[in-house]
Amino acid sequence: MSIPSIIVERLSKTFGRSPVLRDIGFEIHAGEMVALIGPSGSGKSTLLRHLVGLTRADRHGGRVRLQGREVQAAGRLVSARRHERCRVGYIFQQFNLVGRLSVLTNVLVGRLGRMPRGRALLARFTEAERAMARRALARVGLAQLADQRANTLSGGQMQRVAIARVLMQDAEIILADEPIASLDPRSAQEVMQILQRIHEEDGRTVVITLHQVDVARRFCKRAIALKDGRLYFDGPIGGLTDARLTALYDNAGLDELKPRSPATDLAAPVGALG
Numbered sequence: 001m002s003i004p005s006i007i008v009e010r011l012s013k014t015f016g017r018s019p020v021l022r023d024i025g026f027e028i029h030a031g032e033m034v035a036l037i038g039p040s041g042s043g044k045s046t047l048l049r050h051l052v053g054l055t056r057a058d059r060h061g062g063r064v065r066l067q068g069r070e071v072q073a074a075g076r077l078v079s080a081r082r083h084e085r086c087r088v089g090y091i092f093q094q095f096n097l098v099g100r101l102s103v104l105t106n107v108l109v110g111r112l113g114r115m116p117r118g119r120a121l122l123a124r125f126t127e128a129e130r131a132m133a134r135r136a137l138a139r140v141g142l143a144q145l146a147d148q149r150a151n152t153l154s155g156g157q158m159q160r161v162a163i164a165r166v167l168m169q170d171a172e173i174i175l176a177d178e179p180i181a182s183l184d185p186r187s188a189q190e191v192m193q194i195l196q197r198i199h200e201e202d203g204r205t206v207v208i209t210l211h212q213v214d215v216a217r218r219f220c221k222r223a224i225a226l227k228d229g230r231l232y233f234d235g236p237i238g239g240l241t242d243a244r245l246t247a248l249y250d251n252a253g254l255d256e257l258k259p260r261s262p263a264t265d266l267a268a269p270v271g272a273l274g
């Protein structure tokens with residue numbers, strides 16, 4: 001059997017005196033698309049940041065491995081080579097584009113880690129790389145905006161550029177931290193469809209933190225849910241029954257439990273807790 005794309009073992013994180021992640025463990029296999037859900041403050045972003053080593057776990061706080069490579073163990077980050085870092089793409093809620101640069105250049109930036117260091121330092125891109133960036137933009141439906149400045153785009157368009165940048169990286173794992181949180185419903189739907197297409201067509205492993213359970217149900221087969229920093233649920237998304245969701249979001253009073261339309265409720269009631 002192949003090595004899991006992501007292995008998290010006994011991960012714990014305390015900020016000051018506040019435990020934020022408590023003994024979290026799971027494995028995600030190549031080609032899965034997983035929703036990471038839970039109430040605000042439950043630790044979703046913190047968990048995602050641990051996966052790429054943006055945050056360090058507690059001294060006895062477990063370990064993270066990606067693609068068989070140790071990212072961190074017992075509170076120590078393991079340094080990665082440039083080409084290893086490229087294997088994981090990170091999509092942020094706020095896009096992180098360089099507004100004064102063109103859309104095409106923002107996409108090309110995703111290639112820097114794969115280029116020889118000298119050329120990367122000078123940001124000298126070849127014609128082949130430019131063509132690749134245009135293809136990435138075409139895949140997210142923005143080929144016609146290649147020469148426009150990034151800061152002239154709408155939020156939905158910016159997020160699609162950020163996805164094209166990850167495509168340039170040729171990342172095997174894509175981690176998206178609330179990629180649709182600041183988008184209108186239509187743009188949110190487009191971004192989710194693009195991520196789903198990349199997952200299906202390229203076989204990428206995708207993990208997405210989401211606030212909207214109906215979106216998670218529609219696009220992801222598996223959910224991992226955190227509550228108060230603990231693993232509350234891990235299994236097929238159909239196992240997230242209304243009773244479990246009510247308990248998960250207990251007192252949260254939220255959007256997450258908005259009524260679902262029949263068109264978006266694709267969950268099958270398999271009732272499996274991992």
Ligand SMILES: Nc1ncnc2c1ncn2[C@@H]1O[C@H](COP(=O)(O)OP(=O)(O)OP(=O)(O)O)[C@@H](O)[C@H]1O
Binds near residue numbers: 038044
């Ligand atoms: N750098 C930090 N220093 C101190 N506390 C932090 C830090 N980062 C996160 N926290 C705290 O950790 C807890 C979990 O935060 P996190 O952002 O991971 O939750 P979340 O589930 O992603 O929430 P949301 O859905 O609102 O984004 C919160 O109480 C937050 O205040």
